[in-house]
Structure formats: C-alpha cells, structure tokens
Amino acid sequence: MPATGTASVKSGSATPRNRWPRTPVGRTLLFAAGLFALTLVSALLGDVSIPASIVLGTIAHHLTGGAFPADPCAGTSVSRTECGVYQTIVWANYIPQVLLGVLVGAALGISGAALQGTFRNPLADPYLLGLSSGAAFGAALLFVFRIGLQEAQLTLPLFAFAGSLLSGGVVLLAARSPRSSVTTLLLTGVAMSSFFSALLILTLLYNPNGNLQVSFWLLGGLEGATWTQVGIVFAGAVIPGAILALYGRSLNLLQLGSDVAQSLGVDARRTRVRIMLLASIATASAVAFAGVIGFVGLVAPHVVRRVAGFDYRVVLTGAAIVGATFVLGARDLALVFFPGIEVPVGVPMAFAGALFFLYLLYRRPAGPGEGGGW
Amino acid sequence: MNAPAPLLDVDRLSVGYGERLAVRDVSLRVGSGEFVALTGPNGAGKTSLLRAVLGLVAPRAGEIRVMGDPLPELDIRARARRMAWLPQEERPQDNVRVLDYVLFGRFAHIPPFYSENAEDYARAREALMTVGLWDRRESGIWEISGGERQRVLLARALAQDAPILLLDEPTAHLDIASQLELIGRLVSLCRQQGRAVVAALHDLNLAARYADRVVVLSRGRLVHDGRPAEVLSGALLREVWEVDAELRRDPRSGLPYLIPVLPRHGLASTPGERRPGPLHVVGGGGAAAELLRALAGEGFRLSAGVLALFDTDSETAQELRVPCALEVPFAAIGAEARAENRRLLEAATAIVVAPFAVGPSNVTNLEDLLPYARTRPTFLVGADSFAARDFCQGRAVALEKELLALGALRVRDSAGLLQRLPAALGAAVPAPKAGP
Structure with a gap:
C-alpha cells in the first residue's frame, strides 16, 4: 500500500572500467609484438658497445645455420679480429642474457598472475609469498658445499626448487587450516620471505668459497647467462608456465569465491596446491640462474588486467609476456643509464615496482566487488 | 508420496561448526519435479543443510545420496553436473559480461583445458532466455540491477544443466514483483523439465503459494514436512517462530497465507x-x-x-x-x-x-x-x-x-x-x- 519504497535497486552504476575484453587475443598479440621488438633492441645493448649491424648479422647468421649472412663481419668498419670477438660476445653472452631475461620474466609474471588468481589477492606474488627467497636460499646453500657453478648447473635449480617448495609448503599448510584467511596466508608468506632472506644473507656472509655474489642473489642479474642455463630455465620454467596458462578458466571461477567455484565444478583446494607447486618450480628455475628479482610477479599481472581485462585465460599469458618485457626493460635501463656500473636487474625493477605498488595502494577501481580488493 | 528413486536423499544428517550443531538428524528426500521450500527462522540451519548437500561442509553424521550415489564418492565436477547452487550472496569481483557469467555454469561440462563449444553457448543462451535477460548478455555484471543480477545467477545455475537446483534465499534483494516472477519461473522449470528444486525461503507466504512441500527447520531439527496447507498453521508459527498468526485464505487461489497477529498488550x-x-x-x-x-x-x-x-x-x-x-x-x-x-x-x-x-x-x-x-x-x-x-x-x-x-x-x-x-x-x- 505505501507508494514509496520501490525505487529500483540500481547498483554498480560506477563507470564500467574493467570490461571483459572484446579481443583478448588481439591485445595479447600486441603485447607479444612489443616484447619481440624489445628483445631485438635488448640484444643491441650490453656492457660493450657493438655496432648494430654486427649484432643483427650474428643473430641472423646463427639462426639461418650460417647461410645468411655468411660473414656478419663483411662490410663493417671494425677489424676482423675485433669483429670476431664481438660475434662471440653477442652469441655467447648477449643473446643468452636476453633469452634468460625473457624466460625469467615470463616465469615470474605467469607465477604472479596465477598466485594472485588463486589467492584472490592483488599482492600475492612469488616474491611476497617467500617462493623467491626460499629458492635463492636453497640455491645459495649449494655453494656452501663448495660446488662450483659450472658443475652445478643441473643441481642448482633442484636445490632452488627444494627451497621454494619449503616456503610454499608452509604457506599451503597455513591454507589448510580452516581458520586461515587470505590475509593470514599472505602474512605467512611474508614471514617465510623474511625468514629465508635472513638465511640467505647469513649464507652470503659465510660464503666459504668466496664464489657467492651478494648483489646477484639479492637483486638478480643476467650477466652470467650461458646457453646451458637458458636451456635449463627453458625446461624448468616454460613447462610449468605452459601448464599454468591452462588454468585460466578455473581461476576465472575461483574469483567468485571457493564455495561458488566448487559448486560449479572447480576443486578449489586441489587447484590451489597445484598452482602453488607449478609456481614454485617456475620461480625456482628463474631464481637459480637470475637471482631474486622482485616486483615482476606483482606488477605484470596488474598491467595486463588494466589493459586487457580480467579474463585469466588472457591474464596468465599476458603476464608472462609483460613480465618478460619488464625484466628486459629493467636490464636495458640499467645498461643505458648506468653504463660501466653493473647495476643488478632488480634495482630498476624495484624502483618501478615500488612506485607502482604505491599507485595500487592509493588508487583502486570503483565497483561493487570491493573487499576482494583489485 | 516420494518418487520411487529420489534425486536427493538426505538421511539423518547432522552438520556442525565447532561445538554447535547447526543441523541435527535431518532426513529429507526430494523427487524429480518437486519444489520443496525449506523454511524456518534465522539460524534454523537452512543454509547449513544446503551447504552440506553441496559438499561444502562435511557432515558430522548421516549420509547424503545424490541421484543414488553417496556424495563422497562423487568428484567435484560430477557433483556440479548433478547439483546447481544459487548462493545467498555473491559479489562479483570483476565487471564480467553477463553471457560469460552464465557460461561459468558450463565449467563442469567442458573437459579440462578445453574451451566452450556451440552447445555450451546454446545452453547459456537458453538459460538467459528463460530468465528474460538475453538482451542484457553484453552488459557487465556490475551494470545491471540487483534483481537482474539475481536472475543472472539463476541463469548460471540453469546453464549448469543439473537435475537438482539448490537455492538459498533466491528472492532476497528482490522487490515483490520480481520475487513472484522468479519463483514462478522456478516452478515452471520443475514442472516442465522434471528438475528438483530445494529453495530456502524466508517468506512463508511465498513458500505456501508455490511449493509442493514445505519443510520447516527449527534449531537444526526438521519439525514439519508436508503440503503447505498442512504445515502452515497458527500452531506452527507459535511453536517455531514464536509469533501468533492468523491463517487466512486467498479468496482467488484458495491458498493459505499467514498474517502475524501482534500481542494485544x-x-x-x-x-x-x-x-x-x-x-x-x-x-x-x-x-x-x-x-x-x-x-x-x-x-x-x-x-x-x-x-x-x-x-x-x-x-x-x-x-x-x-x-x-x-x-x-x-x-x-x-x-x-x-x-x-x-x-x-x-x-x-x-x-x-x-x-x-x-x-x-x-x-x-x-x-x-x-x-x-x-x-x-x-x-x-x-x-x-x-x-x-x-x-x-x-x-x-x-x-x-x-x-x-x-x-x-x-x-x-x-x-x-x-x-x-x-x-x-x-x-x-x-x-x-x-x-x-
């Protein structure tokens, strides 16, 4: 009977921001094109300045099996010996560095996206959850046993994996407790991260062999990259990464909450354990040869979400591409702005990451989905 | 009065959190084509019962059979193909397109790591047509009204194509016209497609008007299970809700409805x-x-x-x-x-x-x-x-x-x-x- 009260309940009238992407594939391809271009540019940069024609010539020479150009040094102004050295540097050092950067960035990016998705929290990433520090500690521990890097190429990622698994396992155990909230999980991760960082620093200080490079382990570095490492990281990061990329639909459903996801057919707990495991493997492979690079796994997924929406089928792949772009970009920035000083990749990454972190904290998209907090 | 093989068979179920038992020794069988209203005062155990049937909480005692199979023997995907759930509250985190939101319901039908096929789209379309929101399929889930969102959730449950629908307060947040419309659609689904619907309903009058059976829970126990006319009585309201009520009959439909009578003092x-x-x-x-x-x-x-x-x-x-x-x-x-x-x-x-x-x-x-x-x-x-x-x-x-x-x-x-x-x-x- 009262004539009031039936004003329509119009909610979510805030301007639509994160629209489900209309052309997710198109946007992913755009990211990929950007990464490809950056890869080429990155190959031109290094601690020794080498003419672009020689760099590109050397790459083409190797890719075509020596067919074209038959002699990358022909027609350049540098001497043949110098050119030979340049060729070696490019092929044995620069290219592995760039490729390692791509793989490491992709592994961290996709791990970050998958972890943010499973925990429904924008702060989850391999670094914050302690996977990176665990891996670094595991890897560094190997050196305490006086094993040189060269003979440890295969053992190193295994030790790293053991370390990251230890850290991830504790977080997962915390997740099993019925009382745990996402905040508890994240804080458990933060605690693990500090714990393993402390252990790592102790190991670095102890350093009986004198072969542990502090800045490399704490802030990451691509300088020592070799083809063998590229091969190992390729296997250790791309395989779990590719499996992670297939979890897009499950992660989309998990955003509705684990109960709803489960009623729709997603085994939330199992998915969480598997993603944690895969992210641990990918992160460990990356950390074993590139040290701890923070913020990639945190920032890359956010960038993808802003540009290409929130469909995890896109976000996962996109975060791999953007992560790779970031690591390469950080390497290039360090080379361009601090020539001559070996600035670890993690430093420019941390600058950009810290600023982005603040941006995330103080600017949130409006919408009825608050609380989960994207 | 039950069909020979019930779709859902709950046998002496108890569910508890910590010390407290939220559901005590409840038995319930629901057959194909039945619309069962689950009602009772706040905290009577309606939601807990539904969550246990879904497998979201492990029962303390008792057994749940879904289409003949014990619940623990069904994996999570199989459960989702047999039972769909409309939760009481769901807050979409992202502004997902309505059509995609409904397609979420198809997850259990799509083999792992495959994509939606034409049939999935056809089912989603059918479900959106049923709730009358096909025109809004391109809208974001944040851009539609609360009532429309509730209907999208129902469409998702329908697209899940499960014989059993478990609905937790499906009419919450809806105005009276939308409530009647939504319940009406559910009833016709029961009748036409032989699905079983178990709906936790706060509103006794809605329950009486539409349900085949009204099940009343009180403090975790099942206190009444029967046709609306048998169950809705002043005595029951006094006993369960501790309210005096007067039973009247709708002159048009002849169905009973209740008007609480307030104490004279x-x-x-x-x-x-x-x-x-x-x-x-x-x-x-x-x-x-x-x-x-x-x-x-x-x-x-x-x-x-x-x-x-x-x-x-x-x-x-x-x-x-x-x-x-x-x-x-x-x-x-x-x-x-x-x-x-x-x-x-x-x-x-x-x-x-x-x-x-x-x-x-x-x-x-x-x-x-x-x-x-x-x-x-x-x-x-x-x-x-x-x-x-x-x-x-x-x-x-x-x-x-x-x-x-x-x-x-x-x-x-x-x-x-x-x-x-x-x-x-x-x-x-x-x-x-x-x-x-």
Missing part, C-alpha cells in the same frame, strides 16, 4: 511503563520505523496502522510488539484493516503522523484519522509538508491542511515530537485504562 505490560498512551502512529514504507523505536524507547505505549505486511514499518512494529492494523502488501487497504485501525485510533490518546508517502492505496490512512484528530493531540512529523509525498493528486495536501486547521502541530523529527508530547498529553483527557 504491546509495551504496556513491560515494567518500565510510565507514560500515558497509547499513541497511535500512522505511517508506511519505513517512514514510521524510527519514530516507533524512539517512542517505544521512551516507554510510550503505542499502536500503529494501517501498515503493509512485511514492510519496514510493520516489521519494526512487530519487533516492538506494537499492536497494529495490517494489510497484505501492494493492495489497497481493505475494510477489515480500516476498521481495526479506527478501533486503535479510538483507543489512542494522541496521534502521530509519520512523514510517509501517500498514494491512492493508502490515502485512507489520512482520511480515517480526521474525526479522531478533532479530540486528540495530533502531530505531523517531518520537516516538509505532504506536497512532496503526495501521489494522489493533491488529496494528501488537502487532508494535511484540514489536520492543521484542526490544530495539529508540525514537528521536525522524533526529537521535536518527544519535546512537545508531555505538554500535549498533559492537556489531553487522561489515558483510558482499558488498552486496545
């Missing part, structure tokens, strides 16, 4: 009573709720009318045990309710008019109080006049003028009212001892 019997009264409050649509609370808080005896059943004012009145004249929602006030209201007005020592919106259906509330306003202090509460709240072509404004001419006082709010009341009541005839 109101606040008068509470020990803190010291104020004269009763004061009769006229309101509707939530306009009087705050006033009722403020006056009751000051210890005044109260009455109210005519209020619509289930609106905020009538619920507040019930909560405060204020006697009031009630009418079914969204209907013009009938003669019976008006007579009751006049009786309460007759017994009142003063009249308080809440700033309610006046339309053709409730203008009688103002008309009826005029004769009583001549002899009783009358207060018009609200900073503004009825002009802004007049939805009956100036009739309310005219009545307001008459009231003011009769000496009615305008007060800003409940604080103003409380200030003016003692003086006014002192001047009034001493309160009649015989309450309403």
